[in-house]
Amino acid sequence: MKILLVINPISGDSNKESLISSIKQRTSSKIEIFRTTGKDDIKKIKNLITENELERILVAGGDGTIKLVAEAMEDESIPIGILPLGSANGLASDLNLPLEQEAFIKVALGDKKKQIDAININDQLCLHISDLGLNAELIKEYEQGTFRGKFGYALQTIPTLFNTEGPYDFTIKTNDKTINRKGIMLAIANSKQFGTGAVVNATGEIDDGIFELLLFKKLDIFEVLKTLKKDAQLSPEFLEVIPTKKASIQTLKNVDFQIDGEYCKALKYVEAEILPKKLSVFIS
Template identity: 60%
Template sequence: MQFLFIINPISGNEDKSHLLRMVKAELKTDDKLTIFKTTGENDTEKIQQQLKKENFDRVLVAGGDGTIKLAAEAMGENALPIGILPAGSANGLASDLDLPEQPKKFIPIALYGKTRKIDAININDELGLHISDFGLNAELIKEYESSSLRGKLGYAINSITTLFQSKGPYEFEISTEKESFTKKGIMLALANSKKFGTGAVVNPKGKIDDGIFEVLLFKKLDLFEILKTLNEGKELSSDFVESFPVKEVKIKTQQKVDFQIDGEYCKAISEVNAKILPNKLEIAVRLG
């Protein structure tokens, strides 16, 4: 097999050389590995150039959700199977797919594992893989990206500052296939899966391959309900969050609100158009 191995050297604040060594040790004799390291400059175009040079069988991605999104967007309509090596500050997609956390277990899956088709969301002509949102969480990610603290400790410390500085609640105008309405909340999420990258379960009913996604409106700051998200299976109160299953949605705000896609801060915006893309990606998920 021919593999294109996309490595994000700075994701998760950890060196990836050990992953590269382990991948090389796991390869079969006739396999070929082409390595591409992201730099943050024209990565999409450079990956596309690499894809044109060889007939790759699979793309390996060592990084977080943003790096997987980068690889998927670079492949476009000619998507190859993706093998995920979770190595970001937040690995929401890997967590939602129940991939192992230990390299010696997830590397064989990434290389040779059976694949599964999953949906994605077109969000203002960008690809969303698991959860994107307006408001509080996007504000947290903005603070985190400008901080020198990385990993889950960085998220925890920055969350304290963000909670005190949040500009919410916000007013959201929501138009689905069936109805239009206005709601207020501290955060509005587009959820294709169950979990944030931190592992917090915010959409217990979410399925990543059911042809729909959920619009989640978080109405207020509630510490008890936030703690419940850390325990899978806990049902969140309807006073805390409302869920609207959709295939397509348009969201408008009166003011520009911070927005993020899959853990990557975008910018403050006032309008989002989102539509489900069924069976968009093929991900290696298990051996055998």
Template identity: 60%
Template sequence: MKLLLVINPVSGDNDKEPLIKKIKDYLGSQNDLDIYKTNGKDDAERLRKYFQKKYDRVLVMGGDGTIKSVAETMGDNPLSMGIIPAGSANGLAHDLELPLSVDEAIPVALGSKTRKIDAICLNGQLGLHISDLGLNAELIKKYESSFFRGKLGYALNSIPTLFQSEGPYEFTIETKDITYTHSGIMLAFANSNKFGTGAVVNPEGKIDDGVFEILVFKKIDVIEIFKTLQNAENLSSDFVEIIPVKQARVRTEKPVDFQIDGEYCHTVSEVNAYIAPQKLEIAIAE
């Protein structure tokens, strides 16, 4: 096989070199492997040059943000992707029930069974998992400037974010049929049903059903949050409003922090979103 391995050296909180060695040892000398390490500067331009070559599969070692960036750079290239989870949360891997250990993830990432998944186009960018405006994006913004990485970094920034948040916000949601106005601490664009923590926030969400859900979280509710961690199928409408759509426009009166697949973007006052069905092919477990 002719393979491209894309690695985010700073994702998660671990040294990637031993993981690279495991991949090389597994492949042996019968496969042709190119390796690209992201730098956060000119990755799109450099990756496009790699994708001018003919590969059998691209392997991505990183978190949701790295997967998103590679998918965007691939464009309409029909190349399938194998995921080796190495981020802080790995939400997409959780959703696809991919193994989280490298030893188990490698044979799955190189296997023959694949699944096509949808994506959400958000202001011209791809969202493969869950993106949002408000509280969670504020947390990710603080996390990215924090000294601590991994889940510890998220934990240490969670409490200050709760107290310093500028929410609740007024969200105006325009769909093909109706316009809603909701107040909430966060609005999410969900292509799946759970966050990387395992919290099920969109019980009916499916990653390949041709629709996405807008989730308006109205308040912090400890009981409802506990229910999400227990994979509850019914969440109170007083906690979250779920709106299935194929296309929507969301506006806010003032700019709000925005993140896509765990990567902080900037503040925005408008997001235009639509579904891109069957956008990406990913290797999954047998």
């Protein structure tokens, strides 16, 4: 059996050759290497899965690269080993994976696994956090910039805050209610925190069969700083949390939208539904 190693060459700011060398030293399994290009990646990964008998898939990149591989797998049950080398590694943080290279390689090549949920959002897979509004605007600017890594995010933060088109009007429908809210951002969260480490959904669990809608009502620097603490209690004047298994979201105008750290487009309508125990991942 083979190991498929999927590498996003531009993720984060690290050199991937030492990673490949370390993996080869730790396993006797044959390794098939695929480097993403941004063109037909899902189709190409799907072909590699079909053509090879795989014991696991290792993913070197951020949340967006993991999402790419999960979409290519469709109904396959091949476990995924996460090698967190993205600009933001929210899923790895939620799973308490180590961020040092030798340590996360050991976990990814180990035997301990966990089944995690996913969310179907407009027929796309979300493993971590998606959102409409301010954060998606920031990701759009980041992807158009020239600097990678967290420095690239930081560089875009101030101009994005000044140029945001929010607040936005959201109409939210869940199984039992319809509400109208105004806010600068509405997140669809399958986990606790953004890849930057900001804890915005303290009670969220990645395997509990539900997701949370997180409505950020206004920009409050004090509350934003509180998200740096894992046990922080955010003010209801800043954040409203709506747990659900299914939801639809309507806006009055097009709002920038992202899934797992990858900018999608500006849109007016989103449908989301939980997919319990969708993916098997290696954990420490």
